[in-house]
Amino acid sequence: MKKPFMLLPGAFDAMRALHGSIMKAGVPRATLELTNLRASQINGCGVCVDMHARALKKLGEDDARIFAVSAWRDAPYYSESERAALALAEAASRLSDRTDPVPDDVWKEAARHYDETALAALVASIGVINLWNRVNVSTRQIGGDWVKNYI
Numbered sequence: 001m002k003k004p005f006m007l008l009p010g011a012f013d014a015m016r017a018l019h020g021s022i023m024k025a026g027v028p029r030a031t032l033e034l035t036n037l038r039a040s041q042i043n044g045c046g047v048c049v050d051m052h053a054r055a056l057k058k059l060g061e062d063d064a065r066i067f068a069v070s071a072w073r074d075a076p077y078y079s080e081s082e083r084a085a086l087a088l089a090e091a092a093s094r095l096s097d098r099t100d101p102v103p104d105d106v107w108k109e110a111a112r113h114y115d116e117t118a119l120a121a122l123v124a125s126i127g128v129i130n131l132w133n134r135v136n137v138s139t140r141q142i143g144g145d146w147v148k149n150y151i
Contacts, residue, residue, distance in 0.1 A: 001139045018128060025121030027114065030059055031082050034069055035089035035122065036129045041070050042093045043133035050143030081113035085122055092126045 005012040033056045040048035056066050068075035072086045088110045095101040
């Protein structure tokens with residue numbers, strides 16, 4: 001199956017509209033892209049790993065920040081607010097890995113750095129990327145140069 005969201009009438013437009021709303025909430029674009037990249041790594045989505053790494057590069061991010069995102073806890077390249085967002089992205093992408101999927105300390109740290117609107121945008125963004133990951137992985141979508149057109 002090729003591009004499932006293009007087959008469902010209105011689905012791609014709905015996803016774009018949600019993305020637009022998230023982008024207006026005040027979370028830095030680089031933070032959103034870092035969390036999208038990390039969730040996509042966790043979920044094994046080649047399309048989204050490729051796309052969000054390219055988006056970070058297009059934003060002018062250093063290669064070190066892009067390459068080390070899977071090991072962000074042990075890399076010096078991320079701010080405290082980015083670390084909080086990455087921890088939230090990991091927890092919310094691995095819901096079944098623990099009895100308390102998003103521990104209070106992870107949530108409180110994110111809430112310390114983001115107001116309620118920005119935190120809502122982060123949670124929505126993490127949910128959206130997980131949906132994209134699951135659709136792409138389930139239908140074996142392949143990343144590559146075509147993703148440049150969507151960044």
